[in-house]
Amino acid sequence: MDKYLDAFINAFTGTVDWTWKSIIFEVPWYTNYFWGLVAISLAVWLLEIAFPWRKQQSVIRKDFWLDGFYMFFNFFIFSIVISGFYKILELLFAEISIRAKTFALFDISEWSMWAQLLVFFIILDFVQWFTHVLLHKYSFLWKFHKVHHSVKEMGFAAHLRYHWMENVLYKPLKTFGVMLIGGFEPEQAFIIHFITIAIGHFNHSNIKITWGPLKYIFNNPVMHLYHHAYTLPKGKYGVNYGISLSLWDYIFKTNYIPEDSGTVEIGFKGDDKFPKDFIGQNIYGFKKGQK
Numbered sequence: 001m002d003k004y005l006d007a008f009i010n011a012f013t014g015t016v017d018w019t020w021k022s023i024i025f026e027v028p029w030y031t032n033y034f035w036g037l038v039a040i041s042l043a044v045w046l047l048e049i050a051f052p053w054r055k056q057q058s059v060i061r062k063d064f065w066l067d068g069f070y071m072f073f074n075f076f077i078f079s080i081v082i083s084g085f086y087k088i089l090e091l092l093f094a095e096i097s098i099r100a101k102t103f104a105l106f107d108i109s110e111w112s113m114w115a116q117l118l119v120f121f122i123i124l125d126f127v128q129w130f131t132h133v134l135l136h137k138y139s140f141l142w143k144f145h146k147v148h149h150s151v152k153e154m155g156f157a158a159h160l161r162y163h164w165m166e167n168v169l170y171k172p173l174k175t176f177g178v179m180l181i182g183g184f185e186p187e188q189a190f191i192i193h194f195i196t197i198a199i200g201h202f203n204h205s206n207i208k209i210t211w212g213p214l215k216y217i218f219n220n221p222v223m224h225l226y227h228h229a230y231t232l233p234k235g236k237y238g239v240n241y242g243i244s245l246s247l248w249d250y251i252f253k254t255n256y257i258p259e260d261s262g263t264v265e266i267g268f269k270g271d272d273k274f275p276k277d278f279i280g281q282n283i284y285g286f287k288k289g290q291k
Contacts, residue, residue, distance in 0.1 A: 008084035015083040019076055030190045037075060037197060044156040044201040053208040053221065053262045057153055061206070066278060067157035073278075078164045082171075108181045116186040120178075121195075121244070127177035129241050129248040131170055136238035141169070143285035149228060150274050150281065152267055154221075156201040163282060199244045208262060219246045226256055228266040 021027045022034040029035075049059055108116045135145040144163040151158040178185055186192075202209060203224040210220050219242040227240035239256035242249050249255040275281045 004088050007087045011087035012080065012084040015080045019080060033190075033193065034076065036194055037071065040194065040198050040201055041071070041156060044198070044205050044207075048156060048206045051207055053206050054154075057155075057206055061153040061155045063151065063153070063161075063276075064155065064157065067151070067155070067161045069278060070162070071157055071160040074160050074162060074164065074167065078167060082167065105180050108186075113186065113188055117188060117192055119181060120186050120189060121192045123177050123181060124174055124192075125196075125243055125245045126248060127173050128170065128243040129245070131173050132241040132243065133238070133254075135166065135169070136241070146268060146271075146274060146284070147281045149266075149268050150271055151204075151228065152271070154204055154206060154225060154228065154266065156205045158204040159197075159200040163285060165285065196244050208260070210260070215246060216250055217245060217247050219244055222260045222262070223249075223255070223257055225262060225264060225266065226258070230265040230267045230269070230271075 018027065019034065022032045025032070025035070108119050111119070135141045144165040147163040148158075148161055148166075151161060199219065203219050203221055205221055207221055210222050211218050215223070219240075223240050223242065223246055227238065227242075229239075232239060233256060236256075239254055240246070240249055241254055246255065275284055
């Protein structure tokens with residue numbers, strides 16, 4: 001028991017220390033996710049202001065500050081809280097001989113840096129796409145995912161407005177994805193980290209970008225706006241599930257872009273009764289009778 005307690009405390013304090021050092025610029029810039037998030041957010045927000053897609057939308061849109069809080073809560077505060085539990089799980093798996101290479105399909109550790117990054121990016125993105133489908137398909141998961149879809153005006157910060165329970169689901173599946181490539185995370189994985197934040201911010205932004213022919217590979221704001229549409233095609237529980245890549249939606253026929261005016265209503269049926277505050281939104285999914 002002492003082993004697990006020590007592991008929990010060390011993981012927790014280590015994450016707190018790393019986060020604090022990031023804030024005061026005592027970590028290498030390329031691993032400073034705190035100020036990296038701030039810089040990317042400011043850059044995309046300035047582009048929203050300079051080139052607004054929905055010109056009637058306010059610069060400080062509805063729920064702007066709530067979404068800003070979600071960004072830092074999900075990326076840093078919750079990561080600190082949960083870090084110790086993930087370390088204990090790692091130890092428990094090790095005790096039953098489940099290790100990083102247990103489910104490896106292949107090992108990319110000897111590949112070139114760019115090949116490692118590409119495979120790492122593609123596999124993790126597919127895992128997230130698949131997880132996203134599950135969040136929409138199963139009602140007990142949809143209850144938590146409703147937090148993200150309660151956004152009524154899209155902007156960059158809506159990217160990280162999601163219930164902390166999604167981390168509980170995404171993290172193990174992403175870890176499993178890494179295990180498929182030999183449990184190896186490229187040394188330069190920070191490049192993928194910053195790229196995915198930027199793409200996610202753009203996808204939720206008030207900027208009209210489609211990437212031209214690359215729209216069949218990379219997700220974009222026009223495509224993702226319809227993921228948030230209030231009214232979905234008949235018989236569908238969701239469309240356009242792509243995180244960074246739109247590729248999976250085109251492969252599995254979940255793509256849907258009927259037009260690109262940017263005026264589509266977003267949300268979900270009954271969102272007028274959905275809690276508007278952070279606490280209410282985060283306890284909603286645990287209440288009996290909620291769907």
